[in-house]
Amino acid sequence: MSSTKFESYFQVFRDILRAMHFSTSVKEVLDVVVTKSSEVLNAKGALLRILNRETNQFEVGAGFGMGKRYLHKGPVTTEKLLPDPRELHKVIIITDIWNAPRVEYPQQAWDEGIRMMLDVPMAIEDKLIGLIRIYLEKHREFTDDELEFILTVAEQCTCIIERVQLIENQQTHFDHLATQMDKMSSLGRMAAGIAHEINNPLTGILLFSSNMSKKVEAGGPLEEGLQIIIKETQRCKTIIQGLLDFARDREPQKKPTDINTIIESAQGVVVNEFRLRRVTIENQLAADMVDTLLDNNQIQQVLINLLLNALQAVEENGRVTVRSAVDSEQNSISVEIADNGCGIVTDDFKTIFEPFFSTKAKGTGLGLAISYGIVKNHQGNIQVFSEPGQGTHFTIHLPILVEKSNGRETT
C-alpha cells in the first residue's frame, strides 16, 4: 500500500473514531461510515445494512452517493446477506456484477455506471451485525494490505456501532424511568389533595355507620350491611394512607448501617406469614458486608415489600432466597430477593413500578412504586429479572456511602 493511500485510510479511521466520540446516535455514526468509506475508496457510493435485533433482519441503515431507491430496499436475512459463514471476516470482491449471485439487480447497477462492488462484512466474533456494500465505477486491483485495512476499519466501526447502540438503548431505558419518576411526583402532589378531599366524606360515612350499627338488631341483616360499610370505609382509609406515604417523598434519614441487619429485621416482620404459607426463606448474606448510609426504616419497608411480593408469587412450599453482596469494584452493595414462583407476565413488566399497578386482589399497587422511590432517594437502583413460571429476581444496588465530617455524603 502506498503511503498516500495509507494516510487517507488513516484519516478515515480517525474521522470515524472522532464521529463516535461526539455522537450518541447510531444513525449519525452510520452516515459517517458510508460517506468516509466511499470517499477513501474513490467510490460512487456505499450502502450499509445493519442488523435489527428485534426482527433479526438486516435493514438499510445509511447510504451515500446512490439513488433513493437503494435507500428503500427491504430488509434481508443473514442467509441472504452472507450465506457462507467463512466469509465473515473477508472482503468480498465482486468484479462480474452480471453473474454474481450476490447482486440482485445487475441491470440497475450497470445503468448507474457501477462496474465493481465490495462487500465488507461487519462482524463481532462470529456474529454478523451489518454489511457495507461499496459501489465502484471502475475496475481496480486491491492489495491484501488494502483489504486488510478496509476490514480493520469495518471492525472498528462495528465496535463503535455496538457501543453507540448500547448508549441509545440505555438512553431509552433512562427516558422511560425519568417519565415514570415525573409521573410519580405529580401524582404525589395530587395525592395529598385527594387524601384530604376523600377523608372528609369518609368521616361522615364512618361516624354515621358506626353509630347506626349499634342501634340496629344485633346479628340482623342491617347490622351486617353496616359492618360492611364500616370495614370498606376503613379500607379506603388504608389505601389513602398508602398513597400519602408514597406521596410524602421524605428525604431519607441516613445512618451508617449494615444492610444484613436490616434484612434480618425485615424478615422478622414477615416471618409468620412465611411460616403460615410454608414458604422457606434462605439467606446467603455476605460475611464481608460493609456499612453504608441508609435509612433503616425506608430500606426495611422496601425489603418487606419485596419479601411479601415474593411470598405472593410462590405456591405453598415455595422458596425465597435472599442474597447480599459487596461489589468493591463498583463501590456498591446489592441485595437480591429471588423466588421460584409464578414470574411476571411480559406484558406487566413495563408497569410493575407504576403506582396503582397490582396483580393482587387486595393490593393497592403502591408497594413497588414506593420501593422504587426509596431506592432512588438512596441513589441506588432496582432491577428485575423474571421468567413466567420460573420465578422472579429483584436486585437492589446501593452505593457505598460514608458520612464525611461535614455531614455530607461521599462515596
Added chain:
Amino acid sequence: MKPRRILVIDDERVICDACRLVLSEKGHTVALKTTGREGLRAIQQGDFDIVLLDMKLPDIDGMEILKAVREEKPGLCVLVMTGYSIMSNAVQAMKLGAADYLSKPFTDDELITAVEKACISL
C-alpha cells in the same frame, strides 16, 4: 360520665352533625361552627370544656386557632382532627397544646374514647 360542653369546628356540615349525634347521645351538649372565624368567636365568648377542631378550615388555619386558644383560653382542652393523616401535622398540633388528635376518618368509638380521655384530664 359528667356531661360536657363541646364545640365542634369543621367546615363539613356532615362531620359536625355526625359528631353532634354521637356526642349528644353520650349526654354532652354540642355546639357547631363551620368556619374558623365563627369558631374562634365562639371559643372567646362561650364557655366550653372541649373543642373538636378541624386543622384545615377555609378561612383561618387550625394552627392559628390553636395558638389563639393557648394565649386566650389556656385551660381549654382541644382535640384536633386531621384529614391528611400525617403524623408531623398531629405532632405539631400537640406541641401547640392540643390534648389529642383524631385522624380522619374515625369511628364513633374512636371519637368517644378521645373525648373520654380528655374528660379525665379536665
